[in-house]
Amino acid sequence: MGYSNVYVYRDGIPGWAKAGYPLEAKVKYPRVDIPLISPDDLSRMDPSSVFILDIRSKNDFDKGHIKGAHNIEVEKLPKMLDKLPQDKKIILVDMKGKLVRTVGRYLVYKGFKNVARLDGGFNAWRRSGLPVEVGP
Numbered sequence: 001m002g003y004s005n006v007y008v009y010r011d012g013i014p015g016w017a018k019a020g021y022p023l024e025a026k027v028k029y030p031r032v033d034i035p036l037i038s039p040d041d042l043s044r045m046d047p048s049s050v051f052i053l054d055i056r057s058k059n060d061f062d063k064g065h066i067k068g069a070h071n072i073e074v075e076k077l078p079k080m081l082d083k084l085p086q087d088k089k090i091i092l093v094d095m096k097g098k099l100v101r102t103v104g105r106y107l108v109y110k111g112f113k114n115v116a117r118l119d120g121g122f123n124a125w126r127r128s129g130l131p132v133e134v135g136p
Contacts, residue, residue, distance in 0.1 A: 034104030
């Protein structure tokens with residue numbers, strides 16, 4: 001790729017901030033709590049009342065996903081916001097439930113009012129023994 005002098009700050013951004021180094025934010029996302037939904041609660045919801053948005057890679061999605069979920073990779077989401085419904089609760093799904101908080105705040109910033117995240121992500125869904133669909 002042409003990069004030969006790349007370093008990783010082991011403690012990440014939290015460690016950087018804790019050390020007192022400056023941080024710069026270009027966008028101020030709203031401080032909102034994105035509610036959690038357990039896998040069992042999601043499995044009992046009426047599928048017509050929710051839009052399950054799986055933000056994992058297409059490859060991971062094709063290996064297994066929640067039936068009825070829509071796959072939009074997180075990197076493509078800003079250009080695909082018009083594909084998301086305004087009239088349904090959007091349930092965000094990632095692999096472990098870590099990235100969905102940030103994505104949820106982004107969606108709220110973009111005007112989506114009814115956003116929640118799957119607690120523990122797709123891994124928790126699978127661990128709960130709930131049905132998994134394979135393929136696109």
